[in-house]
Amino acid sequence: xxxxxxxxxxxxxxxxxxxxxxxxxxxxxxxxxxxxxxxxxxxxxxxxxxxxxxxxxxxxxxxxxxxxxxxxxxxxxxxxxxxxxxxxxxxxxxxxxxxxxxxxxxxxxxxxxxxxxxxxxxxxxxxxxxxxxxxxxxxxxxxxxxxxxxxxxxxxxxxxxxxxxxxxxxxxxxxxxxxxxxxxxxxxxxxxxxxxxxxxxxxxxxxxxxxxxxxxxxxxxxxxxxxxxxxxxxxxxxxxxxxxxxxxxxxxxxxxxxxxxxxxxxxxxxxxxxxxxxxxxxxxxxxxxxxxxxxxxxxxxxxxxxxxxxxxxxxxxxxxxxxxxxxxxxxxxxxxxxxxxxxxxxxxxxxxxxxxxxxxxxxxxxxxxxxxxxxxxxxxxxxxxxxxxxxxxxxxxxxxxxxxxxxxxxxxxxxxxxxxxxxxxxxxxxxxxxxxxxxxxxxxxxxxxxxxxxxxxxxxxxxxx
Numbered sequence: 001x002x003x004x005x006x007x008x009x010x011x012x013x014x015x016x017x018x019x020x021x022x023x024x025x026x027x028x029x030x031x032x033x034x035x036x037x038x039x040x041x042x043x044x045x046x047x048x049x050x051x052x053x054x055x056x057x058x059x060x061x062x063x064x065x066x067x068x069x070x071x072x073x074x075x076x077x078x079x080x081x082x083x084x085x086x087x088x089x090x091x092x093x094x095x096x097x098x099x100x101x102x103x104x105x106x107x108x109x110x111x112x113x114x115x116x117x118x119x120x121x122x123x124x125x126x127x128x129x130x131x132x133x134x135x136x137x138x139x140x141x142x143x144x145x146x147x148x149x150x151x152x153x154x155x156x157x158x159x160x161x162x163x164x165x166x167x168x169x170x171x172x173x174x175x176x177x178x179x180x181x182x183x184x185x186x187x188x189x190x191x192x193x194x195x196x197x198x199x200x201x202x203x204x205x206x207x208x209x210x211x212x213x214x215x216x217x218x219x220x221x222x223x224x225x226x227x228x229x230x231x232x233x234x235x236x237x238x239x240x241x242x243x244x245x246x247x248x249x250x251x252x253x254x255x256x257x258x259x260x261x262x263x264x265x266x267x268x269x270x271x272x273x274x275x276x277x278x279x280x281x282x283x284x285x286x287x288x289x290x291x292x293x294x295x296x297x298x299x300x301x302x303x304x305x306x307x308x309x310x311x312x313x314x315x316x317x318x319x320x321x322x323x324x325x326x327x328x329x330x331x332x333x334x335x336x337x338x339x340x341x342x343x344x345x346x347x348x349x350x351x352x353x354x355x356x357x358x359x360x361x362x363x364x365x366x367x368x369x370x371x372x373x374x375x376x377x378x379x380x381x382x383x384x385x386x387x388x389x390x391x392x393x394x395x396x397x398x399x400x401x402x403x404x405x406x407x408x409x410x411x412x413x414x415x416x417x418x419x420x421x422x423x424x425x426x427x428x429x430x431x432x433x434x435x436x437x438x439x440x441x442x443x444x445x446x447x448x449x450x451x452x453x454x455x456x457x458x459x460x461x462x463x464x465x
Contacts, residue, residue: 164446165189165453169367176363178371179351182282184269184289185297185372189457193296195394199269201285201295202278205345207310208302209378212414213388214278218247220405221396226268227278228255239266241273254279264288269295282368283351298388300376301345301447304437305423305430308341313420315339331423335432346439362439366446375451384451385410387458 166189168175186198202217204210217223224241229249233242240251252268253259260281268274269288277295279285289295302310312334315321321339328334347353349365369375374391376384385406389396396402409415423430434441 163453164449165370167370169363169370171360171363176360176367178367179283179364181351182286182368182372183291184286184294186294187371188296188374188454189371191294193391197292198294198296199274199289200276200391201289201297202276203282203285203297203299203373204278204280205299205301205307206280207307207314207416209300209376209381209414210278211416212409213298213300213376214276215415216406216409217276217392217396218249220402220409221392222248222402223275223392223396224248224250224273225276225278226250226252226254226263226274227276228253231255231259234259234262237266239268239271239273250274254281254285257281257284260284260288269293280348282348296374296391297372298374298376298391300378300384301444301451302378304345304440304444305433308335308433308437309420309423310418311341313418314416317418330429332427332429332432335429335436340433340436342436343439344437346443349443357439362442365439365443369443369447369450373450375447375454377448377451380451381410383455387454390458 170176185201186193200217202210202213204214214225214227218225218229225247227249229247230242230251231253233240233251234253236251242249242251250263250268250271250273252263252266254263254277260279261284264287268277269290270293277285277288286295286297309331312328312331315334316325316328318325324339325334328337328339334340343357346357346361346365349368350357350361352361374387376388378384423433
């Protein structure tokens, strides 16, 4: 493209040539048109279409860029300042921002409405719960009779209360049934204790106060026992009542499966002279009862780690275990030895004395406690004894000697008493014992809840005393 100066010089040259050279008529007509076109080309016209360079056309290096420092991603900074750049590139981010704000506003509105609805529901449930609790107390006081006089039809008419005693244990969303071997034991919430048909069945758990209960029942209250007391007299083909050392007992040995089988064959479960049966072997002992003469199971419970520590000190003072305990001077050493127990209660309640325990064994153990057992807690000595007295008093003697004897054996001179330090929670010994008794610890917490629930069975007795 020629500049205006060059075109003017060309025009002057052409003028000189026109003066010097003769031109043909055709040439004379062409030259003015060329000049006019050249002059028109030099005039500034508005640019109709601005074609912006793409990113691919940008200079890759500073040398290629040269002096074009005003370029930014395909358009000049001058155009950016003047607002003539392509505005479409900001359209997508703006739409995304609009959608984001829309979603947030919808979510916030839903959260707000849910919050207020839940708050209203909670306040409503609290009010209803208070009304239900007050009505439930009235129901318990007016319609709950004592455990001794309550009839099955009356308990059914009360209807089910949505508490732990009415909630079956589940495994994979299915109810767990109590094993058939325990069918000879009464359901403590549905079948009231009848001394003419039932016999108290004390399931003895080591180091939980079971020995004290057995001593109080036999020495203080004068009840006839079928327990290990008849170990030295378990002979003959018939049952015999033996009196000696201030107690009455039957000539059977309930401390081992063989002795329990003999007692079953002799009909201990149906013999009217027997008031209480005691054994650690839950399933074998339950086998001596039948549907017409059911056992009424009671048991004392203690925190499994406290029980394990107490058992360690008891074994150290037991001459029968002197050789095995000679190398075990601390609880931690005992917790790592082969003598330490592994979930004793869960195994005996689920009848799985060996092998690995599973959630099914735990569910079975809990269901047995829920339906078949009157719970006593060593931690709640006074309340536990008050409840057991209601059962024992039916046949127990009532005298001052009995109460003095009972207080002595239960509160300050119990059998097997030993003083020792407790294991600190979080220590190596405590953690090791926890691993060995994890099933039993959960079972113990469940038993504590049952203990609270079973208080309803004895509420009327408080008002009568």
